[in-house]
Amino acid sequence: SRTYRIVTLPGDGIGPEIMAEAKRVLASVGRAYDVEFACEDHLIGGAAIDATRAAGGPVSALPDETLEAARAADAVLLAAVGGPKWNDTTPGAVRPEQGLLAIRKQLGLYLNLRPVRVYDALAQASSIKPELLKGVDVLIVRELTGGLYFGRHERNHDVPGAAMGGGAGDTALDSMEYSELEIERVVRWAFDAAERRRGHVTSVDKANVLETSRLWREVAHRVASEHPSVESEDMLVDNTAMQLVARPAQFDVMVTENTFGDILSDEASMLTGSLGMLASASLGDGTALYEPSHGSAPDIAGRGIANPIAQVLSVELMLRYSFGMDEAADALAGAVDDVLAAGWRTADIAEETTPEERRLSTSQMGDRLIEAF
Amino acid sequence: SRTYRIVTLPGDGIGPEIMAEAKRVLASVGRAYDVEFACEDHLIGGAAIDATRAAGGPVSALPDETLEAARAADAVLLAAVGGPKWNDTTPGAVRPEQGLLAIRKQLGLYLNLRPVRVYDALAQASSIKPELLKGVDVLIVRELTGGLYFGRHERNHDVPGAAMGGGAGDTALDSMEYSELEIERVVRWAFDAAERRRGHVTSVDKANVLETSRLWREVAHRVASEHPSVESEDMLVDNTAMQLVARPAQFDVMVTENTFGDILSDEASMLTGSLGMLASASLGDGTALYEPSHGSAPDIAGRGIANPIAQVLSVELMLRYSFGMDEAADALAGAVDDVLAAGWRTADIAEETTPEERRLSTSQMGDRLIEAF
Ligand SMILES: CC(C)[C@H](C(=O)O)[C@@H](O)C(=O)O
Numbered sequence: 001s002r003t004y005r006i007v008t009l010p011g012d013g014i015g016p017e018i019m020a021e022a023k024r025v026l027a028s029v030g031r032a033y034d035v036e037f038a039c040e041d042h043l044i045g046g047a048a049i050d051a052t053r054a055a056g057g058p059v060s061a062l063p064d065e066t067l068e069a070a071r072a073a074d075a076v077l078l079a080a081v082g083g084p085k086w087n088d089t090t091p092g093a094v095r096p097e098q099g100l101l102a103i104r105k106q107l108g109l110y111l112n113l114r115p116v117r118v119y120d121a122l123a124q125a126s127s128i129k130p131e132l133l134k135g136v137d138v139l140i141v142r143e144l145t146g147g148l149y150f151g152r153h154e155r156n157h158d159v160p161g162a163a164m165g166g167g168a169g170d171t172a173l174d175s176m177e178y179s180e181l182e183i184e185r186v187v188r189w190a191f192d193a194a195e196r197r198r199g200h201v202t203s204v205d206k207a208n209v210l211e212t213s214r215l216w217r218e219v220a221h222r223v224a225s226e227h228p229s230v231e232s233e234d235m236l237v238d239n240t241a242m243q244l245v246a247r248p249a250q251f252d253v254m255v256t257e258n259t260f261g262d263i264l265s266d267e268a269s270m271l272t273g274s275l276g277m278l279a280s281a282s283l284g285d286g287t288a289l290y291e292p293s294h295g296s297a298p299d300i301a302g303r304g305i306a307n308p309i310a311q312v313l314s315v316e317l318m319l320r321y322s323f324g325m326d327e328a329a330d331a332l333a334g335a336v337d338d339v340l341a342a343g344w345r346t347a348d349i350a351e352e353t354t355p356e357e358r359r360l361s362t363s364q365m366g367d368r369l370i371e372a373f
Numbered sequence: 374s375r376t377y378r379i380v381t382l383p384g385d386g387i388g389p390e391i392m393a394e395a396k397r398v399l400a401s402v403g404r405a406y407d408v409e410f411a412c413e414d415h416l417i418g419g420a421a422i423d424a425t426r427a428a429g430g431p432v433s434a435l436p437d438e439t440l441e442a443a444r445a446a447d448a449v450l451l452a453a454v455g456g457p458k459w460n461d462t463t464p465g466a467v468r469p470e471q472g473l474l475a476i477r478k479q480l481g482l483y484l485n486l487r488p489v490r491v492y493d494a495l496a497q498a499s500s501i502k503p504e505l506l507k508g509v510d511v512l513i514v515r516e517l518t519g520g521l522y523f524g525r526h527e528r529n530h531d532v533p534g535a536a537m538g539g540g541a542g543d544t545a546l547d548s549m550e551y552s553e554l555e556i557e558r559v560v561r562w563a564f565d566a567a568e569r570r571r572g573h574v575t576s577v578d579k580a581n582v583l584e585t586s587r588l589w590r591e592v593a594h595r596v597a598s599e600h601p602s603v604e605s606e607d608m609l610v611d612n613t614a615m616q617l618v619a620r621p622a623q624f625d626v627m628v629t630e631n632t633f634g635d636i637l638s639d640e641a642s643m644l645t646g647s648l649g650m651l652a653s654a655s656l657g658d659g660t661a662l663y664e665p666s667h668g669s670a671p672d673i674a675g676r677g678i679a680n681p682i683a684q685v686l687s688v689e690l691m692l693r694y695s696f697g698m699d700e701a702a703d704a705l706a707g708a709v710d711d712v713l714a715a716g717w718r719t720a721d722i723a724e725e726t727t728p729e730e731r732r733l734s735t736s737q738m739g740d741r742l743i744e745a746f
């Protein structure tokens with residue numbers, strides 16, 4: 001039987017709890033498909049900051065040995081990082097999310113994939129009227145190692161005239177930079193994906209203002225011309241933020257710049273009313289990384305009540321994109337559907353009408369998913 | 374009686390039609406308050422491009438004489454610019470929205486104000502569930518002449534390695550730049566406004582990634598400490614995009630960077646389900662500019678069916694912020710409320726159940742507003 005080596009990064013908050021369920025699910029997938037998943041825990045985020053500080057070496061949210069293990073692995077499964085404990089805003093302080101940004105950059109994970117679909121069983125939890133949610137199934141493709149995130153970040157002190165009143169003060173600069181290559185590889189991925197989906201791509205930019213967007217649009221048009229079976233359109237980012245609320249079902253694949261993708265994918269996740277259900281994949285040329293779209297929820301950490309579904313759906317994406325195990329991935333997605341349709345709920349997705357015996361802890365939800373798989 | 378000189382910029386599409394109603398409303402406000410509003414039309418946007426091209430001089434979306442008239446005026450009232458006719462994407466082509474960006478910069482309109490409130494009479498038109506819209510009344514303060522819009526915009530050709538496959542290709546760069554002064558004047562305005570409202574400011578940034586955001590946050594905290602009666606919080610832009618959908622009623626005053634404000638204010642406008650009802654004010658040290666939040670709607674131009682309410686509410690903001698005529702402004706806002714409560718509707722805000730005799734053309738809506746005032 002084949003063995004896959006997975007670096008698991010439980011991180012902070014509810015991370016370890018939901019990761020435990022994902023590992024149990026993985027083990028059961030392995031048994032069913034005669035594959036061995038060898039998981040090895042490593043440190044990232046706040047947990048890494050604490051450990052490296054305790055060790056007396058340089059404090060880091062992404063220790064070298066984590067990065068090396070990730071590089072050598074077949075896939076990385078991350079839970080979540082961050083929490084009030086590490087909210088140190090003094091300049092130069094090491095913060096948990098730096099671990100996330102660093103691992104993206106170091107592994108060359110230039111593409112972030114966020115499938116946003118609405119579970120009929122949960123649609124009533126959305127802020128959006130149910131009739132607008134019918135058929136909502138958007139794949140957001142976000143550029144992840146370029147744009148405004150990874151350009152220059154500079155501060156200048158004592159600049160004459162920079163303060164109110166005309167005195168010297170600080171100025172700051174961030175730059176949004178793209179090469180054709182950086183744009184083309186994600187846009188191309190989006191068009192290829194659309195061919196296997198409903199055949200529609202929305203390329204989001206701000207071409208009436210930004211030069212990077214004008215370059216983005218040129219590349220998108222070139223790639224579009226090579227995909228005659230895909231219908232595509234350009235949409236301005238401000239209009240897209242409107243359209244996601246007004247008519248979310250119009251989108252199939254959406255592709256966009258790093259910051260725009262950060263904002264729009266979070267907006268889109270709210271449409272579903274079930275952030276606890278959304279997973280993401282970060283892909284590049286080497287090892288890929290999979291993680292829930294939600295955060296580390298420090299307020300409920302350690303109580304065994306967190307929803308492990310987004311973490312399990314991260315496993316689904318891993319099976320699909322890193323191991324080509326589409327059948328197993330479909331079965332896992334089906335198990336989630338079945339468990340929800342049967343009315344099983346963790347606290348975050350429970351309705352007033354959910355009977356006591358359908359309310360589950362984190363590990364009970366893990367049990368249900370394994371049974372349904 | 375006092376005279377105010379207003380430069381009116383009808384622009385493109387439905388612009389001239391809704392501007393005509395705004396002028397009639399203005400005349401009637403003038404009669405009621407013994408003030409003379411001397412309106413003078415000038416060119417901007419596509420109309421200006423056509424006229425300057427016909428005249429054989431340099432093609433411009435903001436002719437010098439428009440800018441000079443605006444500078445000399447007491448206020449500028451703009452309708453909308455743009456349309457498919459001017460969607461020329463060849464590099465160097467003059468486009469209508471350049472007129473808008475140029476007048477903002479040239480008049481030093483560093484602050485854009487977008488009040489987003491939900492009209493009970495129209496709440497059912499929103500995508501959002503009615504129970505979440507109760508009490509939604511957000512004032513979005515967007516920085517308007519800095520940030521990503523007015524930084525460097527550069528293109529480099531034939532950069533080695535910039536194309537897919539490793540060949541030479543293009544790169545592009547936009548920069549987001551801020552000085553303390555640019556941040557402080559808008560943040561200060563937001564806190565002052567909150568003191569006269571519900572006393573809450575949400576300062577939106579991406580301080581976990583951007584240096585401009587970290588500077589923004591420092592300035593916001595300093596200004597907050599000088600406004601002890603105002604409660605304030607920092608919110609990351611991605612989270613804000615979620616919260617606007619999930620719990621829009623939590624916001625009072627929101628203040629943010631130019632691009633973030635562009636995206637979030639459009640998202641917020643959709644909450645109300647009535648983009649045709651939202652106006653904006655752009656303020657600076659000199660002449661201020663007022664305009665609807667919606668565009669030029671070329672698809673319905675010339676048919677006399679456009680909704681003039683956002684244009685009339687732009688007049689309301691002008692009375693308030695440029696002329697200190699708060700009583701007249703309140704009366705005008707009240708007239709809009711009354712007309713809507715009485716069931717009068719233009720096509721864009723009509724419901725299936727709106728009886729034929731309550732459906733109005735652009736000028737009929739103007740009549741109703743003048744009557745109700
Ligand atoms: C934690 C933060 C740096 C990160 C981002 O902005 O990319 C997060 O919001 C995300 O979307 O994964």
Ligand SMILES: CC(C)[C@H](C(=O)O)[C@@H](O)C(=O)O
Pocket residue numbers: 208209238470473474635
């Ligand atoms: C037309 C465009 C340049 C403009 C902007 O992005 O500022 C518009 O979207 C707005 O919000 O007023």
